[in-house]
Amino acid sequence: MLERLFALLLLALALPAAAVEIKDDLGQxxxxxxxxxRIVSLLPSLTETVCELGACARLVGVDRYSNFPAQVNAVPKLGGMEDTNVELIASLKPDVVLVAVSSRVAERLKTLGLKVIALEPRSYKDVQRVLNIIGQVLGVSDAQRVWRQIEAGVAAAASSVPASARGVRVYYEVASGIWAAGESSFMGETLTKLGAGNIIPASLGPFPKINPEFVVKANPALIMIGQRGSEGLTQRPGWDRIDAIKRGRICIFKPEEGDILARPGPRMAEAAQIMARCLREKASS
Structure with a gap:
């Protein structure tokens, strides 16, 4: 009897594990x-998620903008959205390639026989879902521990915002041109959790392109903007009438802070802390 049980155990161990079916954001x-x-990641937020889930050492290539944690800078950089080096990716022989939904090379990579998973979180709900999916891909049983850490960190940041700063109307510019963070974006959701208002309604989409006059009419009390796009901000036509500019209530984020703020992934609690500090220092005065 024991010999039979032992034989069955050996057989079970010899059988391959059942394949996991991953449905990505394109429905594939x-x-x-x-x-x-061997993993290639072509989106910084996905790179950071892979690393946070303990698989940084499995990355064999990343996009040029993936720069955190520091160890990803030691693996080959594979270009950006416009100039992804497909040949180099293929030469790395990855088991899976993680790309943005908007990636232009996904189909070409598939024709080369590579497994491609397209994921692009834009909201808190998306981040939680993507954590689950990447956890499944990596074979991590409790990917949601990262989500719990994010939630706790955001809640702590919210508790640090004084009552005098709550309800302040914010304009968050994410890129020149001008592109803003709407209420339905992960950045907008963070502002809401911190108790701030947002002049860009959810009806305009997560990251709409805005007419500068819209901002003038909305008259935000606080402006958040990255260092790269802040040059000439106060000289924009008509913007001298905006309350935030008249009162000097402008938070200009350093490039490294901008990276944290712009990536919907494991560092969202840090992003909330950066925004909360801005609200404490500028909106409560």
Whole structure:
């Protein structure tokens, strides 16, 4: 009897694990037979998620903008959205390639026989879902521990915002041109959790392109903007009438802060802390 049980145990161990079916944000289903040991990530937020889930050492290539944690700078950089080096990716022989939904090379990579998973979080709900999906890909059983840490960190940041800063109307410019963070974006959701208002309604979409006159008419009490796009801000036609500019209530984020703020992933609690500090220092005065 014991010999038979032992034989059955050996047989079970010899059988391959059942493949995991991953449905990505394009509705495409990819079968993962075993946790990938060679991973390419072409979106910074996905790179950071892979690393936070303990698989940084499995990354064999990343996009040029992936720069955190520091160890990802030691792996090959594969270009950006416009100049992804497909040939180099193929030469790395990845088990899976993680790309943005908007990636222009996903189909080409698939024709080369590579497994491609397209994910692009834009909201808090998306971040939680993507954590689950990447956790499945990596074979991590409790990917939601990262989500719990994010929630706790955002709540702590919110508790640090004084009552005098709550309700302040904010304009957050994410890129020159001008593109703003709307209420339905992860940045907008963070502002809401911190008790701030947002002059860009959810009806305009997560990251709408805004007419400068819209901002003038909305008259925000506080402006958040990255260092790269802040040059000439106060000289924009008509913007001298905006309350935030008249009162010097402008938070200009350093490039490294901008990276944290712009990536919907594991560092969202840090992003909330940066925004909360801005509200404490500028909106409560």
């Amino acid at each position: 289903v990819t079968q993962i037979a075993a946790p990938p040991q």
